[in-house]
Amino acid sequence: MSTALAIKGLKKTYKGGFEALKGIDLEVQEGDFFALLGPNGAGKSTTIGVISSLVNKTAGQVTVFGYDLDTQLVELKKQIGLVPQEFNFNQFETVRQIVVNQAGYYGVPRAVAMQRSEHYLKQLGLWDKRNSPARMLSGGMKRRLMIARALLHEPKLLILDEPTAGVDIELRRSMWDYLEQINKQGITIILTTHYLEEAESLCRNIAIIDHGRIIENTSIKRLLATLNMETFILDLDPESVLEKQVEISGFQWRQIDEHTVEVDVEKSQGLNRVFEQLSSQQVRVLSMRNKANRLEELFVNLVGKGA
Amino acid sequence: MSTSYNFTALKTIWIKECTRFLRIWVQTLVPPAITMTLYFVIFGSIVGERIGEMGGRPYMEFIVPGLIMMSIITNSYSNVASSFFSAKFQRNIEEMLVAPVSTSVIIAGYIGGGLARALIVAVIVTVVSFYFVESVTIHHGLILVLTVILTSTLFSLAGLINAVFAKTFDDISIVPTFVLTPLTYLGGVFFSISLLPGIWETIAQFNPVLYMVNAFRYGFLGISDVDVGVAMGVIVVFNLVFFITAYRLLQTGRGIRS
Numbered sequence: 001m002s003t004a005l006a007i008k009g010l011k012k013t014y015k016g017g018f019e020a021l022k023g024i025d026l027e028v029q030e031g032d033f034f035a036l037l038g039p040n041g042a043g044k045s046t047t048i049g050v051i052s053s054l055v056n057k058t059a060g061q062v063t064v065f066g067y068d069l070d071t072q073l074v075e076l077k078k079q080i081g082l083v084p085q086e087f088n089f090n091q092f093e094t095v096r097q098i099v100v101n102q103a104g105y106y107g108v109p110r111a112v113a114m115q116r117s118e119h120y121l122k123q124l125g126l127w128d129k130r131n132s133p134a135r136m137l138s139g140g141m142k143r144r145l146m147i148a149r150a151l152l153h154e155p156k157l158l159i160l161d162e163p164t165a166g167v168d169i170e171l172r173r174s175m176w177d178y179l180e181q182i183n184k185q186g187i188t189i190i191l192t193t194h195y196l197e198e199a200e201s202l203c204r205n206i207a208i209i210d211h212g213r214i215i216e217n218t219s220i221k222r223l224l225a226t227l228n229m230e231t232f233i234l235d236l237d238p239e240s241v242l243e244k245q246v247e248i249s250g251f252q253w254r255q256i257d258e259h260t261v262e263v264d265v266e267k268s269q270g271l272n273r274v275f276e277q278l279s280s281q282q283v284r285v286l287s288m289r290n291k292a293n294r295l296e297e298l299f300v301n302l303v304g305k306g307a
Numbered sequence: 308m309s310t311s312y313n314f315t316a317l318k319t320i321w322i323k324e325c326t327r328f329l330r331i332w333v334q335t336l337v338p339p340a341i342t343m344t345l346y347f348v349i350f351g352s353i354v355g356e357r358i359g360e361m362g363g364r365p366y367m368e369f370i371v372p373g374l375i376m377m378s379i380i381t382n383s384y385s386n387v388a389s390s391f392f393s394a395k396f397q398r399n400i401e402e403m404l405v406a407p408v409s410t411s412v413i414i415a416g417y418i419g420g421g422l423a424r425a426l427i428v429a430v431i432v433t434v435v436s437f438y439f440v441e442s443v444t445i446h447h448g449l450i451l452v453l454t455v456i457l458t459s460t461l462f463s464l465a466g467l468i469n470a471v472f473a474k475t476f477d478d479i480s481i482v483p484t485f486v487l488t489p490l491t492y493l494g495g496v497f498f499s500i501s502l503l504p505g506i507w508e509t510i511a512q513f514n515p516v517l518y519m520v521n522a523f524r525y526g527f528l529g530i531s532d533v534d535v536g537v538a539m540g541v542i543v544v545f546n547l548v549f550f551i552t553a554y555r556l557l558q559t560g561r562g563i564r565s
Contacts, residue, residue: 014565052405055565074407082405088398097326104319105406107312149402 002065004030004157004188005051010060012046012212020046022212024060028190028205030156033183035199035220036192037299038209044192045085047209048161052082064157078106081150085161085192087142089149091135095126098134099149106153113152120148124178140171147175157188164198176202196299200224208302216302231291232271234261237284248277262291316408317416324420328386335386335424336431339378343432346374347439350497362499362530371436371443372524373496375429376458380491380516381483382428383421383459387466388479391417395470400563410557414467414550421463422456429455444527450535451526457542458519464549471556471563490516495524500532515545 005028012021021043028034038044049055051062053073062069067076089098096117103113121127124144129137134145143163150158160179164172172195179202183189193199199206199220206223208216216223236246236259246255251274252264263274278285328335347367355366362369394400403413436443445451465482473479494516500508511517518538525531531538557563 049565053564054401054404056560074409077405077407080405084401086398088401090394090397090399092327092330093323097323101319101323102402102406104322105316105403105408107309107315107407109315110319153406 002030003063004028004032004065005190006061006063007047007051008061010047010050010062011058012043012050012055013058020212021050021058021060024209024212024214026207026214026217028188030065030188031183031186032188032205033180033203034188034190035203035206036190036209037196037199037206038192042209043212044209045161048082048084048159048190048192051159052080053077078153079156081153081155081158083143083146083150083158083160083163085165087134087146089134089142089145092133094131094133095121095137095145096130098145099152102149103152108153116152116154117148120151124148125174140167143167144175147178151182155187157190158182159190161192162194163191164193164195172198208299210302229264229266231262231264232274233289233291234263234274234278234285235259235287236261236278237286240282240284244281244283246278246281246283248274312407313409313412316406317412317419320403320408320413320416321419321423324386324390324416325423327390328420328424335382336427339382339428340431340435343374343378344435346370347436351439362524362528362532364528364530365440368440368528369499369524370497371433371440372527373494373520375432375436376454376520376523377491377496378428378432379425379455379459380462380519381487383425383462384466384469384483384487385479386424387417387421387463388470388473388482389466390420391467391470392473392476392479395473395563396476404560404563410554413557414464414553417467418460418463421466422459425459425462426455446529447526449526450522450539453539454519454522454526454542457539457546458523461519461542461546461549464546464553467553468549468556471553471561473562490514493517495520495532515541518542 005026007024007026010021010024010026011019013019024043024047026047036044036047046055050057050069051064053069053076057069064076064079067079069076093101099117099121100110100113103116104110108116117130118127121130124147126141126144126148129141134142137145147160147163163179164175167175176198179189179191191199191203203220205219206216207214233256238259241259246261248261248263251269254262256262265271265274275285347370351367351370355370358366360366360369391400433443466479469479469482493511494514495511500511500517503511512533518533518541521531521533522535522538522542525535525538
């Protein structure tokens with residue numbers, strides 16, 4: 001398996017002296033579903049801008065599938081499909097014109113582009129809107145249009161900058177399914193997102209960027225394994241706790257209301273002792289869930305340390 | 308990138324540009340027809356009858372090539388300036404920047420759009436002129452065609468350069484208002500510069516539009532205030548200077564890359 005993206009010592013200083021990237025090293029393997037996380041202004045979009053040649057770098061080296069940004073720009077660009085954060089298509093052009101034109105810029109003949117546009121617009125649920133001007137689409141449709149546009153020249157690396165921002169939950173889930181599907185077909189995906197749940201459920205590897213530096217670069221599994229404590233919310237059977245004073249010893253816990261408790265569990269402790277104690281008090285647990293997104297907790301810790 | 312790739316990209320930009328100005332034909336194709344009809348009526352029929360002849364031709368015949376050239380200049384310029392600035396403003400210029408389209412192909416595509424609109428408008432104005440002149444003769448077809456293509460290319464490039472520097476929509480109307488219109492009006496569209504007194508005739512020769520209008524008039528009527536060879540040379544030199552400027556601006560990403 002080859003390296004899809006390799007970044008070495010990437011620096012970017014904007015006019016006025018703002019140092020957005022302070023020497024980034026990053027590697028993404030072919031076929032990966034990779035998350036690039038970071039708070040606002042951390043350097044995520046600048047990194048993506050440099051890779052897609054919309055931002056001129058100050059120093060460093062970028063290669064995509066072995067093609068160098070400085071010396072093999074044309075070949076490098078062919079490998080990438082970009083879904084930017086903001087809508088950047090002509091609002092007066094129709095959906096089909098936008099995707100077909102984009103393919104044309106990549107040298108895809110018009111007849112082939114027309115065929116592919118039918119395929120991708122159908123897959124992304126936009127076929128019925130193919131003759132509508134882009135300005136008439138809903139926010140979610142515009143996001144999907146940008147994905148279709150980025151795929152029409154059939155890139156090997158798809159970069160999505162906050163693709164589900166402002167998209168409702170149902171549509172977000174369907175976009176996740178689609179992205180997972182194309183990733184399984186072999187397209188390497190790099191995703192920036194503010195929804196950490198999105199990164200946790202979709203991505204295998206992750207880099208966290210803060211103040212222009214990579215502060216963590218590992219697999220999501222390994223990162224989550226570093227989490228020592230998790231908080232669980234237990235919904236108790238109201239009848240089983242009627243006129244009872246629930247007691248859980250040896251754990252940090254809080255009673256949220258009459259039949260809901262919140263328990264902090266260290267990795268070494270395990271949950272069995274909680275259930276044993278509740279069973280001994282004839283208290284039935286109806287359901288249980290994590291209180292917070294685990295990745296979110298780690299993210300806050302890491303970014304907090306970096307600040 | 309191979310030739311076929313470049314050709315496909317060029318064709319795509321050209322089709323997109325033509326689709327754009329044809330979609331808004333009421334704003335792009337109708338106004339020149341109305342404006343030029345008014346010029347023909349006022350300067351040609353009403354004022355022209357009192358003027359009589361200019362350059363040995365009836366005044367109406369004299370101004371026809373100048374008015375066609377004026378339409379070519381303004382339409383080439385405004386087509387590329389507004390289209391490129393809109394693309395920059397809406398950020399859809401990024402569609403081209405992230406793709407493997409060479410700078411020359413982007414420039415050629417926009418020139419193609421400007422040229423297409425200029426040619427359509429030129430045909431419309433020529434057809435309108437048929438109502439005001441008895442006959443339209445062509446003295447030198449090759450000079451005529453070359454002048455149209457080179458002038459349209461030159462002002463498409465000028466529009467592109469203006470759009471690169473522009474930060475607001477107001478910025479793309481400053482040059483047409485304060486530079487293009489005075490140069491065109493003083494460029495021999497309505498008069499022969501031989502009518503200008505002494506020093507003003509010399510000053511008028513520094514106006515590049517003069518060479519375009521006169522080369523075009525020569526192609527139509529066979530008369531010109533300047534040497535046609537010199538006129539073609541001036542147009543070619545300006546084209547080279549403007550192309551190199553536009554190329555460097557786009558290549559370095561001025562106003563479009565950070």
